[in-house]
Amino acid sequence: MKQMNHIDDIPSTPGKYKSPYGHRNRWHSNLAKLTFWSFVFLSLIFFFCFRSSSSSSSALSTDLSRRSLRTSSWGGPEWEKRVRNSARIKSPNGISVLVTGAAGFVGTHVSAALKRRGDGVLGLDNFNDYYDPSLKRARQALLERSGIFIVEGDINDMVLVKKLFDVVAFSHVMHLAAQAGVRYAMQNPSSYVHSNIAGLVSMLEVCKSANPQPAIVWASSSSVYGLNTKVPFSEKDRTDQPASLYAATKKAGEEIAHTYNHIYGLSLTGLRFFTVYGPWGRPDMAYFFFTKDILKGKSIPIFEAANHGTVARDFTYIDDIVKGCLAALDTAEKSTGSGGKKKGAAQMRVFNLGNTSPVPVSDLVSILERLLKVKAKRLVMKLPRNGDVQFTHANITFARRELGYKPSTDLQTGLKKFVRWYLSYYGTGKKSDQ
Ligand SMILES: O=C(O)[C@H]1O[C@H](OP(=O)(O)OP(=O)(O)OC[C@H]2O[C@@H](n3ccc(=O)[nH]c3=O)[C@H](O)[C@@H]2O)[C@H](O)[C@@H](O)[C@@H]1O
Numbered sequence: 001m002k003q004m005n006h007i008d009d010i011p012s013t014p015g016k017y018k019s020p021y022g023h024r025n026r027w028h029s030n031l032a033k034l035t036f037w038s039f040v041f042l043s044l045i046f047f048f049c050f051r052s053s054s055s056s057s058s059a060l061s062t063d064l065s066r067r068s069l070r071t072s073s074w075g076g077p078e079w080e081k082r083v084r085n086s087a088r089i090k091s092p093n094g095i096s097v098l099v100t101g102a103a104g105f106v107g108t109h110v111s112a113a114l115k116r117r118g119d120g121v122l123g124l125d126n127f128n129d130y131y132d133p134s135l136k137r138a139r140q141a142l143l144e145r146s147g148i149f150i151v152e153g154d155i156n157d158m159v160l161v162k163k164l165f166d167v168v169a170f171s172h173v174m175h176l177a178a179q180a181g182v183r184y185a186m187q188n189p190s191s192y193v194h195s196n197i198a199g200l201v202s203m204l205e206v207c208k209s210a211n212p213q214p215a216i217v218w219a220s221s222s223s224v225y226g227l228n229t230k231v232p233f234s235e236k237d238r239t240d241q242p243a244s245l246y247a248a249t250k251k252a253g254e255e256i257a258h259t260y261n262h263i264y265g266l267s268l269t270g271l272r273f274f275t276v277y278g279p280w281g282r283p284d285m286a287y288f289f290f291t292k293d294i295l296k297g298k299s300i301p302i303f304e305a306a307n308h309g310t311v312a313r314d315f316t317y318i319d320d321i322v323k324g325c326l327a328a329l330d331t332a333e334k335s336t337g338s339g340g341k342k343k344g345a346a347q348m349r350v351f352n353l354g355n356t357s358p359v360p361v362s363d364l365v366s367i368l369e370r371l372l373k374v375k376a377k378r379l380v381m382k383l384p385r386n387g388d389v390q391f392t393h394a395n396i397t398f399a400r401r402e403l404g405y406k407p408s409t410d411l412q413t414g415l416k417k418f419v420r421w422y423l424s425y426y427g428t429g430k431k432s433d434q
Helices: 002-009 023-067 077-087 107-114 133-145 158-167 189-208 245-264 286-296 318-331 363-374 395-405 411-426
Strands: 096-100 120-125 150-153 172-175 215-221 268-273 298-306 348-355 377-382
Touching: 002 158, 002 395, 077 096, 077 120, 077 150, 077 158, 096 107, 107 120, 107 133, 107 318, 120 133, 120 158, 133 150, 133 286, 150 377, 158 348, 172 189, 172 318, 189 245, 189 298, 215 245, 215 318, 215 395, 245 268, 245 395, 268 318, 286 298, 286 363, 318 348, 318 395, 363 411
Parallel strands: 096 120, 096 172, 120 150, 172 215, 215 268, 268 348, 298 377
Antiparallel strands: none
């Protein structure tokens, strides 16, 4: 660079420099040159640094605001009081639970159920815009009415999560915050890595250092069975053929959980949920947007496999899932480590939480038609290659034995409750356009 040459020209010991002009003039002109070129040089450095940092931070802030991953302001005595009050145990044998993803579908139901039986519950949620955040806000309002505070922040914000553990010695973590959805993984792959891998690791890092370490129950997925063809899916079956990045991140989560159990003595229970549905559900799921589109008279794409093969799901009603979650928390043994060090072997479990009776997607549509009293415009199409598998079917023997898990709601009954909620929340269409 040119200016570097000029700076290099200035001798470090001016006395050795022979000039045709007097020493004083030479010194002055050199000093002026040095000052000038230093100024130019520093300006350039400043300009480039500023430009690169502002462009990277603006890229980051665009991403953060798009995904709403920023953490809103937190801290201070009032905030700590709210955190403590929310997590206060009200029943004699109660537990204190940090529920991540508390404004999510399963998170809201689990938080409410824990609170109802007298446990202490604190929520954490980043309120991202993967689907309509106003539904998340409505769930938050619901939980607030029963005394549950949801801290607004991301699970990757380890300073915040650590602070929560400084304020409350949680006995349990119900980790439900995640990037869900099978097909969206092709549109936004990094959001899955951010939440389901980096976020999980951040949570486990804080949990392993907490004193006492909490026991952790977290949401895996039936999608880990991927291309497995042995039915019903048992926890012992192979899970090394994921069909979507979503499934791959959930499977990675199971391996990561094993590592933290092995090294740090964290008590870890993974729950493989099978297509959970019900009131306050997720608008990105088929049963939800089918309802919306049937009511609007829009056609709905119904996937079928090769040779008109049936696509089916082991749809599981939310109340059954909640019972499974609470039973997993209640049977979770204590973590064995402290101060980031393992003291002995700790509990490590994985359970299927399904309904054990798969239903073809076309039957789901027929049930919705009857409940909504509207004929659906069916658009039968080939299962796209976007991560969907042809069928799921849970073997729940292990969960039944260890958790007393016994699903009791069939699809017809569960959808009836969903439709009743849907109509009371959205009416027959307008509000759901948002
Ligand atoms: O069990 C699970 O682990 C997963 O369950 C659901 O995933 P999925 O079963 O694909 O649920 P939907 O997206 O609601 O799809 C349900 C069924 O409808 C079918 N479908 C979906 C969309 C569509 O336009 N048409 C259609 O026929 C799908 O192929 C699938 O068979 C959730 O979205 C995942 O987050 C969850 O982890």
